[in-house]
Amino acid sequence: MDKGSREGLIVTPEASEGVWHGSVHWHGGRIVSISGREVSRAQAEALSATTPWLLPGFVDLHCHGGGGHDVMDGGEAAAHIARTHVRHGTTALLATTMTAPLPEIQAAFAPLGEQIAQRRPGSARWLGVHLEGPYINPERLGAQPDFAQVADLATVRALHAVAPIRVVTLAPEIEHHLALIPALVADGIRVQIGHSNGSYDDGVAALARGAHGFTHLFNAMSGLHHREPGMAGAALAHAQHAELIPDLLHVHPGALRVALRAIPHCYCVTDATSATGMPDGEYRLGRHRVLKCLGAVRLADGTLAGSALTLDQALRNLVVHLGLPLTEGVRRVATIAADYLDLPDRGRLAVGAHADLVVMNRDLQLQAVFAEGEEIELA
Structure with missing residues (x-):
């Protein structure tokens, strides 16, 4: 819960087309870094066959x-x-x-x-x-x-x-x-x-x-x-x-x-x-x-x-x-x-934001959820 990371196709405002292929890293419930490279929407679509989507909570x-x-x-x-x-x-x-x-x-x-x-x-x-x-x-x-x-x-x-x-x-x-x-x-x-x-x-x-x-x-x-x-x-x-x-x-x-x-x-x-x-x-x-x-x-x-x-x-x-x-x-x-609600640290995957992440597959079915860095049991 205190520290973690997840790899995938990251929907983030830090990318001009909205998507990076890389990892989100968090510590103490906050995102501390986002590593990887920007990809086009076409590239993201191709990668999504085997790579999960990482979305903001x-x-x-x-x-x-x-x-x-x-x-x-x-x-x-x-x-x-x-x-x-x-x-x-x-x-x-x-x-x-x-x-x-x-x-x-x-x-x-x-x-x-x-x-x-x-x-x-x-x-x-x-x-x-x-x-x-x-x-x-x-x-x-x-x-x-x-x-x-x-x-x-x-x-x-x-x-x-x-x-x-x-x-x-x-x-x-x-x-x-x-x-x-x-x-x-x-x-x-x-x-x-x-x-x-x-x-x-x-x-x-x-x-x-x-x-x-x-x-x-x-x-x-x-x-x-x-x-x-x-x-x-x-x-x-x-x-x-x-x-x-x-x-x-x-x-x-x-x-x-x-x-x-x-x-x-x-x-x-x-x-x-x-x-x-x-x-x-x-x-x-x-x-x-x-x-x-x-x-x-x-x-x-x-x-x-x-x-x-x-x-x-x-x-x-x-x-x-x-x-x-x-x-x-x-x-x-x-x-x-x-x-x-003037909450710049919610609703986005960006450095400094709360580590609220939603992991989905290509069909937009939930795979995992993290709330302020805590992995939620979905069952």
Whole structure:
């Protein structure tokens, strides 16, 4: 765990075409050197028949659960979730809450501070919290329980003192929310527009006040029409950042292509639920009971309710189904999300970065995962 190295085709920003053939060396949980030579994409493709890919650990900024556990369960739930996702290549992530009465949100926050402060062996690193609810529009709940409320700065700051909030989702059209954005940004919190029935103008106004991006773009927001561009239109016309759920269920591949072309720094999230990594059956998402069947997670009425996606599958979807180059896919599941949180030592294989590595074969199947230098047992 303290010292190690791995040889392969290295996806690294140190190469102009993105790939080296060589070795990554680490000590004390940090990368200390990358040795080898740069290779072209054609050379890398030929070498990949016998040489593994070395990719940076994936970074997920929207994760509700996994392995049968939900962040809203509190207690040791987050520890189980982190162990589930690291076995799929996610080495850093945000604990994402659900809309609920405030006491339930406070109870979910209570154990997170300690788990964020210290990565547990065999687990991914919790980077903080994504407060997805309750500051959303009740007309755009999606799969969120019906406990939406108006945001209150004092409440957000009190929660932030218990466990660091890195991202908060809100609907800017709700009264007082626009005025709140600059204060949240000043507190170091990324404000995202989501679960919103707002207009194009509402979205533009929120971005002008400092909002950073959009939560699961296209889902649970007013859609794009050529005479009413809606919140999705504001994102496509003006955003620098937005989340996408690339499970090929939440967003049509054509719409994924539109977003990737229009928004420079789209990054992928799982919106994973407790059903992730589990067999078909009934699970919990906040206060809701949800059913996992044939890869989808839904409410009883058929509404998509989060996902069963993992970021290794997200990468395969981007590369195999959408045709993105592997180096581009890696940016979308790792580097951009890390940069979004101003974490230059995550989401990339570079000297000084955390030794978070994902080893994959030519078919992008996982072979090994290292989290801060520790090899994770995948079985």
